[in-house]
Amino acid sequence: MPDVLVEVHGDTMPAYLADPERSRAGGIVLIHEIYGLNKAMRATADRFAAAGFLTICPNLTWRQGPAPELEAGTDAAMEEGRHRMSQISDDQMLDDVRATVLHLREMEACNDRVATVGYCMGGRIAFLMAVQGDTQANVAYYGTRIDQHLDNAFKISRLFMMHLGEDDPHIPPETRKRLREKLCPVPGVVIHTYPGVGHGFARPGAGEAESRAAELADRRTMDFLGLYLA
Numbered sequence: 001m002p003d004v005l006v007e008v009h010g011d012t013m014p015a016y017l018a019d020p021e022r023s024r025a026g027g028i029v030l031i032h033e034i035y036g037l038n039k040a041m042r043a044t045a046d047r048f049a050a051a052g053f054l055t056i057c058p059n060l061t062w063r064q065g066p067a068p069e070l071e072a073g074t075d076a077a078m079e080e081g082r083h084r085m086s087q088i089s090d091d092q093m094l095d096d097v098r099a100t101v102l103h104l105r106e107m108e109a110c111n112d113r114v115a116t117v118g119y120c121m122g123g124r125i126a127f128l129m130a131v132q133g134d135t136q137a138n139v140a141y142y143g144t145r146i147d148q149h150l151d152n153a154f155k156i157s158r159l160f161m162m163h164l165g166e167d168d169p170h171i172p173p174e175t176r177k178r179l180r181e182k183l184c185p186v187p188g189v190v191i192h193t194y195p196g197v198g199h200g201f202a203r204p205g206a207g208e209a210e211s212r213a214a215e216l217a218d219r220r221t222m223d224f225l226g227l228y229l230a
Contacts, residue, residue: 006058008099015058015100016042018049019109026229027104027114029097029135030057031122033200034081035070037061041119043204048117051222053229054110058100060093061085072203085121093125094132101135113229117221119202120144120170123162128152130160137161137228139221141202142168147175150182159188161224163217165197192220 005012028048032041037059048055061084070077104110115137118126123143130138131152137159183189194213201210
């Protein structure tokens, strides 16, 4: 069951909240993959909370009503996840994320400084928050279809970090090259790549190489956010 309900234009969206041990912490809005708010995202939220951040993961498929949770690992789950996300626009997801940022800032436990951290599809929304949002920082893990928005690179007004696997079939070498060429010259943008791993390497339960890459990516993310959410 969701821990909190976030108000979105007079309606309510369920979300999972993970509290750190300390009060007046920086806030993080986690933006899930196509699989939605699931066990993996709750574990990720708990990990960020253990690092000292007030962390919340909204269920961006809430408009579709209750549905069984999906976990990565099967073609059926991937197809169902893609189907669910195809029914939601980026603008709707941005509305949901902005509402969640506001929800965090209104919490007494939050120090008013908030970042987004997005995975896969959620990484694209984190990028768009760097362009259109008012968060202190934004992080994308293997964000998909960001290359379709590179005309907006000059509009980036918030700090942005990206993590990419060098064997990711969804973000091939030519796409990574375009991302670096367009984004790296922008102040406040940094891109890290990880050899030998593909898409979803930071997902809990991945293999040994993926776990090593995820540990490094998470350390970089925690250090980055620690600087700007304190």
